[in-house]
Amino acid sequence: MQVKKTAIAGPIEFIPRLFGDPRGVFYETFSARLMQEAGLPADLDWVQDNQSKSQPGVLRGLHFQKPPHAQAKIVRVAQGRALDVIVDIRRDSPTYGQHVAVELSAALGNIFYVPVGFAHGFVALEEDTLFLYKCSNYYAPPSEGGLFWNDPALGIDWNVENPTISPKDAILPTLADLDSPF
Numbered sequence: 001m002q003v004k005k006t007a008i009a010g011p012i013e014f015i016p017r018l019f020g021d022p023r024g025v026f027y028e029t030f031s032a033r034l035m036q037e038a039g040l041p042a043d044l045d046w047v048q049d050n051q052s053k054s055q056p057g058v059l060r061g062l063h064f065q066k067p068p069h070a071q072a073k074i075v076r077v078a079q080g081r082a083l084d085v086i087v088d089i090r091r092d093s094p095t096y097g098q099h100v101a102v103e104l105s106a107a108l109g110n111i112f113y114v115p116v117g118f119a120h121g122f123v124a125l126e127e128d129t130l131f132l133y134k135c136s137n138y139y140a141p142p143s144e145g146g147l148f149w150n151d152p153a154l155g156i157d158w159n160v161e162n163p164t165i166s167p168k169d170a171i172l173p174t175l176a177d178l179d180s181p182f
């Protein structure tokens with residue numbers, strides 16, 4: 001499993017070895033041992049798996065849960081392709097407000113670790129994009145927070161015109177208005 005660090009300290013992209021044969025392809029999508037060797041904190045307890053299906057142009061995010069329900073995530077695309085974006089909202093971080101964008105695809109099988117302290121979102125790029133992710137804490141609606149996807153201060157190039165977003169996401173705060181809990 002190839003490991004790629006990002007320009008921001010903490011997030012890690014994993015590119016698994018794909019085992020192709022006349023039947024198809026096999027690859028490991030999660031390995032606590034390999035991921036901890038690559039830098040994943042050993043004290044994270046992956047308690048909940050989620051899955052969403054989105055059509056091209058659907059944009060979900062940017063979301064986070066506040067402590068004590070903060071979630072680290074391990075995200076991947078099992079079918080299709082998505083542009084995954086995370087924003088550093090750790091108050092003391094030298095990269096506060098900066099983002100990393102990674103294209104996740106079923107073809108590459110790449111997997112992205114999103115630490116606590118980041119807002120997370122993605123835009124689906126293909127039909128029936130299946131987005132799967134592991135969470136290190138349970139869903140806790142009262143603790144939900146977020147950032148407005150199209151805040152110019154974030155400088156994110158989503159490369160999508162007029163995305164489909166939820167009413168909840170349409171009214172998320174800008175970075176300037178965010179009182180980050182991290």
Ligand SMILES: Cc1cn([C@H]2C[C@H](O)[C@@H](COP(=O)(O)OP(=O)(O)O[C@H]3O[C@H](C)C(=O)[C@H](O)[C@H]3O)O2)c(=O)[nH]c1=O
Binds near residue numbers: 063064121122139166
């Ligand atoms: C997140 C979540 C949602 N739900 C229910 C609540 C709603 O009735 C429905 C859709 O929820 P929401 O609109 O928040 O789904 P997304 O916009 O895809 O949110 C997710 O998308 C971004 C990219 C993330 O990183 C977060 O993990 C998560 O917030 O599923 C649950 O029952 N459990 C859950 O863990």
